[in-house]
Amino acid sequence: MNTNDLNLFEAVAFHGSFTKAAESMFTVQSNVTARIKSLEEEFGAPLFSRTSRKVELTAAGQTLMQYSKQINHLITEAKRSVGKSDVIKGQIKIGFLETMMTAKGPQIVDELARNFPFVDLEFKSAMRESLINDVMNFRIDAAFVPGPLDIPELGQIEIGNEEIMIVTSSNHKSLDDILKKNPLKAIVFDQGCVFRARLDAWLVTKGISQYHKTVMNSIEGVINFVESGIGFGILPSEIISTFYTGRNIKTFSLPKELGLMKTILIFRKDVPLSPALKAFISLYDNKK
Template sequence: MNLNDFKIFEAVANHGSFTKAAEAMFTVQSNVTARIKNLEEEFDAALFSRTSRKVVLTQAGEKLMIYSKKLNHLLEEAKQAIGKNDVVKGQIRVGALETMMATKGPEMVNDLADDFPYVEMEFRSDTRENLINEVLNYRLDAAFIPAPIDIPELEQFKFKTEEIVAVVPTNCKSLDDLLLHNPVKAIVFDQGCVYRARLDSWLVSKGIYNYHKTEMNSIEGVVNFIESGIGFSVLPKEIITTFYSNRKIKTFALPKELGVMTTVLIYKKDIPLSPALKAFLSLFDFLK
C-alpha cells in the first residue's frame, strides 16, 4: 500500500468507473483493479459496490475516503511547508447551477487564476440535488447551491441573494395575461431544476396544476422559445439583464416568497480543507 493507491482509490470514487479512473490516472484498468483489490485486502473490507453501470463507495469506502483526503491534504501542506516557496498548487472541483456558472463562473476563474495561478479548477453545472450528492460523495470539493439546506455533514456560507423573475414574450401584458391561455404554456428545464420548481409553485398558487411543458436543456434554448412566443419561464433577473437585454422578451416580478433566492457555498465538514480549496475560499473571505 502506498499513497498512489489512495489517489487511485479517489479517482475510482470520483469517476464511478474503473475504466475512467484508469484514464484519469494515465494507467491501465488492470492496474486500477489490482490496486483497489490490494486496498480491500489491506483493510479487510469491500470499498466499492459494483453494478453494471457504475461503482459506488460502500460504508467502509466512505470511511476510508475521509482518511484518504486527510492524507493527501497533509501531504500537500507538507510540500508547501518544506518546499522552497509557498506557492499554492493543486486542483479543485466546484459545482454550480448553469445560471450561476454563466453569470459568476468567468469572474471566479479569472480571480483564481490571477491570485493562485497554479491552482487548477474544474467547474461543472448540475441540478441542486445532484450537486449536493456530488459533494456528499466526495466527487466535488465544493458547490454553489440554492438555500435552504440543513445537512449536518456540510459546511455552508452565504454567497449572494438574487431576484428570480417570470420571463415572457414582449406581447404579454401581465402575469395574469399568461393565465388566460388554456392550457398555460411554459418552457422548463429538466425535473430537479429549482427554477422549474418555482414556476410550478407559482402556478399552483394560481390554482393551475396542469400545464403544457416544453423541456429544454440550455438557457439559450429557453430564451429562444420564449422569444418565439411559445411560452414563458422563470429565471434569475441577472441572466436576462446581462445576456439577453436586447431580445424580444420582458420580465415580471414574482411574489416575494418565490422571487428571492439565496445561494450558499457548501463543502464537507469531515475532511480538512486542501490548500487549493482554502485558496478558492479566500477569494470570498469565507474563512475570515
C-alpha cells in the same frame, strides 16, 4: 498499501469510473481495478458499489476517504514545510447550476487566477440534488447551490441572493394575461430544477396544478422558445439582463418569497481541505 493506492482510490471516487480514473492517473484500468481490490482485501470491506451505470463509495469507502484526505493533507503540508514553498498549487472541481455558471463562471475564473494563479479549476454543471450528492461522495470538491441546506457533514458560506423572474414573449401585458391562456404552456428545465420548482409553487398559489411543459436543456433554448411565443419560462434576472436585453421578451417579478433565491457554497467540513480548495473558499469566506 501505499499513497499511490490511495490516490487511485480517490480518483475512482472523484470520477465515479474506473476507466476515467485510470486515464486521469496515466495508467490502465486493470491496474486501477487490481489496486482497489487489494485495498478492499486489506481493509476487509467493499469500498465501492458497482453497477453498469455508476460507481459510488460504500459506507466503508466513505470512512476510508476521510482518512485518505487526512493522509494526503499531511503529506502536502509536509512537502510545503520542508520545501518552504508558499505557492499554492493544485486542482479543484467546482459544481454549479448551469445558470450560475453562465453568469458567474468567467468572473470566478478571473478572480481565482488573480489571487491563486497556480490553482487549476474544473467546472461541473448539474441540478441541485446531483451537486449535493457529488460533494457528499467526494466527486467534486465544492458546489454553489440554492439554500437553505442542513447536512451536518457540509460546511457552507452564504454567497448572496439571486432574483428569479417570469419571462415571456414581448406581446404579453401582464401575468394575468399569461394565466388566461388555455392550455397554459411553460418552457422548463428537466425535473429537479430549482427554477421549475419555484414555477410550480407560484402556479399553485394561482390555483393551477396542471400545465403543458416543454422541457429544454439549455438557457438559450428556453429564451428561443419563450421569444417565439410557445410558452413562458422562469430564469434568473441576471442572466436576462446580462445576455438577453436585446431579445423580444418581457420579464415579470414574482412574490418575494418565491422570487429571491439564496445561493450558498458547500463543501465537506469533516475532512481536511486541500490547500487549493482552502484558497478557493477563502475568496468567499473573506467577503462575509
